[in-house]
Amino acid sequence: MRVIKTAASMSAACRAVPRPLGLAPTMGSLHQGHLALTRRARRENATVAVSVFVNPTQFDRGADYGAYPRNFDLDLSKLDEEGVDLVFAPPEDEMFPPGFNTWVEVSGLSQGLEGERRPGHFKGVATVVAKLLNVAGPDRAYFGQKDGQQLAVVRALVRDLNLPVEIVSIPTVRESDGLAMSSRNALLSGPERRAAAVIHRSLVAAKGLWDAGERGGEPLRAESRRVLAGDPGVSRVDYVSVADPDTLCELDVVNDGAMVSTAVWIGETRLIDNLLLGPGP
Ligand code: PAF
Numbered sequence: 001m002r003v004i005k006t007a008a009s010m011s012a013a014c015r016a017v018p019r020p021l022g023l024a025p026t027m028g029s030l031h032q033g034h035l036a037l038t039r040r041a042r043r044e045n046a047t048v049a050v051s052v053f054v055n056p057t058q059f060d061r062g063a064d065y066g067a068y069p070r071n072f073d074l075d076l077s078k079l080d081e082e083g084v085d086l087v088f089a090p091p092e093d094e095m096f097p098p099g100f101n102t103w104v105e106v107s108g109l110s111q112g113l114e115g116e117r118r119p120g121h122f123k124g125v126a127t128v129v130a131k132l133l134n135v136a137g138p139d140r141a142y143f144g145q146k147d148g149q150q151l152a153v154v155r156a157l158v159r160d161l162n163l164p165v166e167i168v169s170i171p172t173v174r175e176s177d178g179l180a181m182s183s184r185n186a187l188l189s190g191p192e193r194r195a196a197a198v199i200h201r202s203l204v205a206a207k208g209l210w211d212a213g214e215r216g217g218e219p220l221r222a223e224s225r226r227v228l229a230g231d232p233g234v235s236r237v238d239y240v241s242v243a244d245p246d247t248l249c250e251l252d253v254v255n256d257g258a259m260v261s262t263a264v265w266i267g268e269t270r271l272i273d274n275l276l277l278g279p280g281p
Contacts, residue, residue: 023051028070031182180199180273
């Protein structure tokens, strides 16, 4: 496994490797959710690259960026075990040097839900993803369904800028109590960690109602909110949404494939999760 720090060396390495090349962009602090991306990439590509870069431009609060968990040495040993070929781990000023002044913004999709609560977040995500795709030039890039809005933004970015890459989404990996794996889970205390399972329960409750035949968006949102409100471990609910997964428009009538999503504060930690409605888990 080669660890590469500069964009020029990464581009050169990616041009020289056997194709197809799969890229899994990450911010490190790797868990099973990330490893699901690299494993799928390993199955589908001759070469697998992973980027590890905590992108300062997608954090709206400095404190959040500072607190974001980092564990680079452990990340490298996990990636080595998974048979990853290339790791791109640039320092901050390699990606955003002084004078950096070009931003990518996917308007519309970036404004609601997460975008409304975290101004500038998706501008940072879209810009860094565009840069990573340009640097590595992969045939496929792998993203988790857990960040459902990010997935929609990245798909739009690739479509609108005609980037020659296939975006592959990977189902959310969960703990045994349903909590979606996230690097932020490491920030939870023991009681908070136990309380956080309510997030998945609230989504499952909405899905249960939908499975039972309810097709109204508002009753589904209300059901999720009811479950969240019943748990004293929840300090705040930023939103509960039932939306089209591509346009992110809220739905009055909810058909197959809709995305139920929520952002919830457990203590000082903000967690997001979603479920797609329809047959399947
Ligand atoms: O999902 C993430 O970890 C990040 O948003 C990404 C896609 C690596 C961009 O920094």
